Amino acid sequence: MQLDTNSIQAAGYALMDDAQAMLLSGNAKAGMDHVILGMREIKNRYPATEWRDFAQTTFLGHPVTQLIHQCPFTYHSFSKPRGYAGDAELLDFIYGFKQPSQNLATLGREILEHCVNSPISSSVKARKDVLARTIDDVASEATHPTRILSIACGHLREAKESVAVQEGSIGQLVAFDQDPLSLEVIDREFDNGSIQTIRGSVTTLVRQKQSFENLDLVYAAGLYDYLSQPFATRLTKIMFDMLRTGGKLLVANFIPDHREVGYMETFMQWQLIYRTESQLADVAKEISALEIANKRTFFEDNGNIAFLELVKA
Numbered sequence: 001m002q003l004d005t006n007s008i009q010a011a012g013y014a015l016m017d018d019a020q021a022m023l024l025s026g027n028a029k030a031g032m033d034h035v036i037l038g039m040r041e042i043k044n045r046y047p048a049t050e051w052r053d054f055a056q057t058t059f060l061g062h063p064v065t066q067l068i069h070q071c072p073f074t075y076h077s078f079s080k081p082r083g084y085a086g087d088a089e090l091l092d093f094i095y096g097f098k099q100p101s102q103n104l105a106t107l108g109r110e111i112l113e114h115c116v117n118s119p120i121s122s123s124v125k126a127r128k129d130v131l132a133r134t135i136d137d138v139a140s141e142a143t144h145p146t147r148i149l150s151i152a153c154g155h156l157r158e159a160k161e162s163v164a165v166q167e168g169s170i171g172q173l174v175a176f177d178q179d180p181l182s183l184e185v186i187d188r189e190f191d192n193g194s195i196q197t198i199r200g201s202v203t204t205l206v207r208q209k210q211s212f213e214n215l216d217l218v219y220a221a222g223l224y225d226y227l228s229q230p231f232a233t234r235l236t237k238i239m240f241d242m243l244r245t246g247g248k249l250l251v252a253n254f255i256p257d258h259r260e261v262g263y264m265e266t267f268m269q270w271q272l273i274y275r276t277e278s279q280l281a282d283v284a285k286e287i288s289a290l291e292i293a294n295k296r297t298f299f300e301d302n303g304n305i306a307f308l309e310l311v312k313a
Helices: 008-024 028-045 048-056 066-069 072-079 087-093 106-116 118-139 180-189 202-206 228-241 261-266 276-284
Strands: 149-153 172-177 195-199 215-222 243-254 290-299 307-311
Touching: 008 028, 008 048, 008 066, 008 215, 028 048, 028 261, 048 261, 072 106, 087 106, 087 118, 087 180, 087 290, 118 215, 118 243, 118 307, 172 180, 172 228, 180 195, 202 228, 215 228, 228 243, 228 276, 228 307, 276 290, 276 307
Parallel strands: 149 172, 149 215, 172 195, 215 243
Antiparallel strands: 243 307, 290 307
16 A cells, blocks of 8 residues: 555545445455454555554544444444453454444444454454463362462453363463452352452552462463563562462463554554563562573464463472
């Protein structure tokens, strides 16, 4: 696509004009691909301050926004019904636990299907699978009742995929989150006595007003996408100190410049803090190397989410 170098609004509106024409002609896939790829290109082309102004307010003036917001997934993120971005109910669209209204118009349904099957959504599903496998691996290797902590647990959907959780072969899994609505879902859907919900924030953990110890596994799925580097570094040390010898820490983070970044920051108003693989590894810098038996970083199969795994010596 050709960008107008004189005006980010002109470039953005030209892109949205084309996308609107495609959507109204019945070609939702082409329209969505066009706007997703184009928004990323605009974000990368223009200065960060110009992009921020455009992404937060200017784009709203174009009528294609109303078309795209027929998608309940996109509009849920934009409207933030729980008061914050990326809530567990939003992720349930991706996982298939939340279904749209039967009265949803065709265009909204087609955009929804495009979004929940996008590369970034595939990465979110893959992240859940990594967490479930990690729970199972830790449970199978333990010679004692396994103690696990999930920080900012959301709806704890990985537990639905975990064989160990479903078979009741873990000792205790603590689901820790600041959102009482998320914890209510867990309490309602899991009658497994090994799962305990606790309401709290990561700030209380960092200030050590709430603490855990002798854990076999502590993990955070989407939390680090919202943490500054200093805060993430401090939290990583605190999480690591919760582990028993041989215990495992696992955290995940989206990497920069993924395919949907421009779409997320405009139509979804979903801003994340991205980290490269090395930046994610660096959140462990407050932990002495002598305390770490094993350290590795890796990616889920789609390459959009990086993981940091630490094993305590």
